[in-house]
Amino acid sequence: MTKNYTFTIYSNDQTGILNRISAVFSRAGLNIEALSVCESTHSGLFRHNVQVSCDAQTGFRVSQQLERQIEVIKADFYHQDEIIQQELALYKIASKSMLEQTLAEQIIHRHHARVLSMNSEFTVIEKIGKRAESQALFDDLSTVGVLEFVRSGPVSISKLMTTESLQEDMPVFKQHATCESENGQTVETSS
Amino acid sequence: MKSASNTSDPMTINNPLADQELPNVSGAESIILSLLAEGVSQVFGYPGGAIMPTYDALMDYEDQLEHIMVRHEQGAVHAAQGYARASGKVGVCLATSGLGATNLITGIADAYLDSTPLVCITGQVFAQLLGTDAFQEIDILDISTPVTKWNIKVTQASEIPAAIAKAFYIAKSGRPGPVLIDITKNAQIDCMAFDYHPCYQLNSYQPTPQPDELALVQAARLINVAKKPLVLFGQGLILGAAEQEFLAFAERCGAPLAATILGLSALPTNHPQYVGMLGMHGNYAPNTLTNECDVLIAVGMRFDDRVTSNLDFYAKQAKVIHFDIDPSEINKNVAVDVAVLGDVKHTLPAVTKQLDANKHPQWLAKFHQLHAIEQHKIIAKDLEPKTDTINMAEVIKCLNQQDDNCLIVTDVGQHQMVACRYAKFSQSRSLITSGGLGTMGFCLPAAIGAKFARPDRQVVGIVGDGGVQMTIQELGVLMQHQLPVKIIILNNQFLGMVRQWQELYFDKRYASTELSNPNFGLIADGYGINNAKVSSRAHLADAVHTMLSHPGAFVLEVMVAQQDNVFPIITPGASVADMCLGTNTAGTSDDNSED
Numbered sequence: 001m002t003k004n005y006t007f008t009i010y011s012n013d014q015t016g017i018l019n020r021i022s023a024v025f026s027r028a029g030l031n032i033e034a035l036s037v038c039e040s041t042h043s044g045l046f047r048h049n050v051q052v053s054c055d056a057q058t059g060f061r062v063s064q065q066l067e068r069q070i071e072v073i074k075a076d077f078y079h080q081d082e083i084i085q086q087e088l089a090l091y092k093i094a095s096k097s098m099l100e101q102t103l104a105e106q107i108i109h110r111h112h113a114r115v116l117s118m119n120s121e122f123t124v125i126e127k128i129g130k131r132a133e134s135q136a137l138f139d140d141l142s143t144v145g146v147l148e149f150v151r152s153g154p155v156s157i158s159k160l161m162t163t164e165s166l167q168e169d170m171p172v173f174k175q176h177a178t179c180e181s182e183n184g185q186t187v188e189t190s191s
Numbered sequence: 192m193k194s195a196s197n198t199s200d201p202m203t204i205n206n207p208l209a210d211q212e213l214p215n216v217s218g219a220e221s222i223i224l225s226l227l228a229e230g231v232s233q234v235f236g237y238p239g240g241a242i243m244p245t246y247d248a249l250m251d252y253e254d255q256l257e258h259i260m261v262r263h264e265q266g267a268v269h270a271a272q273g274y275a276r277a278s279g280k281v282g283v284c285l286a287t288s289g290l291g292a293t294n295l296i297t298g299i300a301d302a303y304l305d306s307t308p309l310v311c312i313t314g315q316v317f318a319q320l321l322g323t324d325a326f327q328e329i330d331i332l333d334i335s336t337p338v339t340k341w342n343i344k345v346t347q348a349s350e351i352p353a354a355i356a357k358a359f360y361i362a363k364s365g366r367p368g369p370v371l372i373d374i375t376k377n378a379q380i381d382c383m384a385f386d387y388h389p390c391y392q393l394n395s396y397q398p399t400p401q402p403d404e405l406a407l408v409q410a411a412r413l414i415n416v417a418k419k420p421l422v423l424f425g426q427g428l429i430l431g432a433a434e435q436e437f438l439a440f441a442e443r444c445g446a447p448l449a450a451t452i453l454g455l456s457a458l459p460t461n462h463p464q465y466v467g468m469l470g471m472h473g474n475y476a477p478n479t480l481t482n483e484c485d486v487l488i489a490v491g492m493r494f495d496d497r498v499t500s501n502l503d504f505y506a507k508q509a510k511v512i513h514f515d516i517d518p519s520e521i522n523k524n525v526a527v528d529v530a531v532l533g534d535v536k537h538t539l540p541a542v543t544k545q546l547d548a549n550k551h552p553q554w555l556a557k558f559h560q561l562h563a564i565e566q567h568k569i570i571a572k573d574l575e576p577k578t579d580t581i582n583m584a585e586v587i588k589c590l591n592q593q594d595d596n597c598l599i600v601t602d603v604g605q606h607q608m609v610a611c612r613y614a615k616f617s618q619s620r621s622l623i624t625s626g627g628l629g630t631m632g633f634c635l636p637a638a639i640g641a642k643f644a645r646p647d648r649q650v651v652g653i654v655g656d657g658g659v660q661m662t663i664q665e666l667g668v669l670m671q672h673q674l675p676v677k678i679i680i681l682n683n684q685f686l687g688m689v690r691q692w693q694e695l696y697f698d699k700r701y702a703s704t705e706l707s708n709p710n711f712g713l714i715a716d717g718y719g720i721n722n723a724k725v726s727s728r729a730h731l732a733d734a735v736h737t738m739l740s741h742p743g744a745f746v747l748e749v750m751v752a753q754q755d756n757v758f759p760i761i762t763p764g765a766s767v768a769d770m771c772l773g774t775n776t777a778g779t780s781d782d783n784s785e786d
């Protein structure tokens with residue numbers, strides 16, 4: 001059965017890594033519905049959040065193929081019940097509709113949105129929430145006219161009591177920091 | 192030829208005790224020094240604008256690093272594959288930017304599917320020209336991403352040694368594979384302080400998963416209680432150099448042993464427990480009895496669809512144990528009951544220790560019974576034909592009779608299947624064939640690479656009249672290097688394998704499969720290569736003898752039956768247990784035809 005899944009993929013910072021990751025999804029015939037990339041709690045390591053619709057079996061296979069990529073440290077995937085999600089939406093409206101009508105003000109207030117920036121020409125409104133909420137605000141604001149509208153796509157965090165500790169998944173930490181080289185010398189490896 | 196360990200120069204450079212300053216060299220020279228530090232003694236390649244600085248540097252190291260100039264970059268990468276597969280070392284190839292790099296792609300893809308360790312170095316335009324559609328600029332990093340284990344673009348000289356060190360480590364460790372390093376021209380020209388540190392570890396990469404003790408115990412327990420165990424072995428044994436460990440395991444558990452195409456030669460063909468090859472054109476007994484065994488033990492193989500056929504009807508009755516080094520192979524195609532992750536060199540002995548000594552005479556007898564049917568219906572006719580024309584199988588038999596220890600390199604098509612079915616092997620790494628990709632044109636360059644790696648072995652290429660024309664220009668390498676590779680062209684004047692499918696599944700409509708061939712002998716003459724042509728059975732043995740005993744390269748063209756088919760065959764979509772043993776039943780799953 002097809003469901004929404006969110007993948008959390010930790011990788012090194014290497015040129016082309018996003019291509020490699022997205023290629024795994026496209027090869028499996030999956031469209032990426034939302035994507036965000038940020039530095040993880042480990043500096044230098046990146047966290048890619050990818051949302052797709054697929055069945056559990058495909059999700060499992062994709063996570064295996066992702067972990068197979070050399071620069072990927074770990075790829076977890078979560079069903080929607082296992083994560084907390086939020087998204088950010090920005091709306092640009094003409095400042096004159098703010099000044100001339102109280103309607104816009106009321107809408108912003110009713111939706112618990114806020115004005116992020118305002119000048120004589122336009123006003124930018126920010127809404128943080130679920131997709132349905134940002135959509136509802138868009139629908140209401142449309143009555144006064146929306147010049148531009150953008151949504152971040154959801155960012156997610158797992159509900160499991162886990163930390164972002166990647167130690168276990170990184171051989172450098174896992175094995176002791178020396179190993180035999182081919183000519184028998186012991187070599188120090190940096191971690 | 193240089194021995195692989197001849198790395199003295201760069202190693203002294205590397206020695207921190209040598210109280211010299213780090214040598215200042217060009218990026219191009221650092222490429223050569225890095226290759227030498229990795230023990231490389233031969234590279235295959237083709238020059239061009241963006242890689243010229245590296246070729247220039249190579250000239251100063253000719254005595255340590257031999258460059259074999261092929262006639263097309265595809266030849267370079269296939270030769271590097273042949274080299275790697277014959278020797279177990281990393282194959283290295285060089286090409287220029289754009290067209291040179293794209294010409295490598297087929298071979299890189301082939302190496303990716305067949306887990307062959309390669310380091311491919313491509314030149315790239317100057318860094319400041321990247322992204323401008325400069326002359327011969329192609330984004331090879333993007334193109335190669337889906338077919339490389341890892342790839343990297345290097346734009347600064349100082350980054351070269353570390354990139355090469357990482358590339359070698361990744362290519363050869365864990366499940367091996369091809370890597371590509373794209374190096375801009377400025378990086379090759381600029382100078383840097385050379386210092387080489389081999390790579391032994393990466394933060395994001397666990398080449399060999401730690402075996403799970405419980406899995407080892409469970410695997411042994413299942414094997415011990417099995418009444419009808421069947422072992423399927425693949426190339427993992429060869430890549431892991433675990434042939435001896437496998438033998439001990441196999442002889443202890445007493446199970447019948449079947450090979451995938453890439454597993455061939457890991458076990459001597461005459462081993463009493465060996466029951467043949469799996470797959471679409473494999474042997475009748477191991478395919479059929481896959482659906483009767485109670486425990487299926489897969490060792491270093493990946494349940495390719497050519498082996499499993501329709502997964503809905505594959506070994507559903509069996510408990511499955513899967514030994515593999517690559518976690519992404521576990522449960523990919525076939526659901527397993529016990530996954531033994533790790534290097535088979537270690538996991539096999541750990542399981543063997545816990546095995547009861549067993550024999551399964553009745554179960555093995557069942558394989559022999561089915562083999563007798565195949566022998567009667569197919570093998571006897573293949574090997575002892577009553578026809579006027581020579582057929583492919585008797586050529587392989589004739590070769591076996593005169594040299595039972597040659598290293599066979601095949602191309603792709605009917606002759607490949609026939610060679611794999613009938614060739615006898617007595618030592619590992621005796622068969623090199625394009626398995627996962629099935630690339631025509633592979634044979635000649637791969638045989639060249641194999642001969643450079645193993646000059647001590649008799650290397651014989653078996654190729655079709657179609658496939659040989661895909662890379663025939665590499666005869667130039669045989670000529671130039673006086674390389675004693677033997678090539679047998681099995682000429683049926685058709686793209687035989689495709690013709691067979693047209694006969695069986697496309698109403699005998701032979702669309703574009705009949706070949707108008709050149710005079711192969713004249714072509715060989717043009718390259719100064721000895722050659723012969725046989726059309727009659729009476730002259731076959733002599734011709735093979737002449738070829739094998741000739742000290743140099745030799746092209747032997749054998750005219751074979753034009754419209755022969757390879758049997759048995761599992762019709763696409765059918766179950767492994769429904770092998771067709773003859774033309775009358777091909778296309779149906781009913782195989783009770785008598786002749």
Ligand SMILES: Cc1ncc(C[n+]2csc(CCOP(=O)(O)OP(=O)(O)O)c2C)c(N)n1
Binds near residue numbers: 602603629630681689
């Ligand atoms: C590069 C490439 N193109 C096309 C194919 C499809 N194909 C598979 S087998 C075959 C026929 C091979 O003919 P030949 O080399 O004469 O060998 P034969 O089957 O007759 O032994 C073809 C065209 C292929 N495997 N590789």
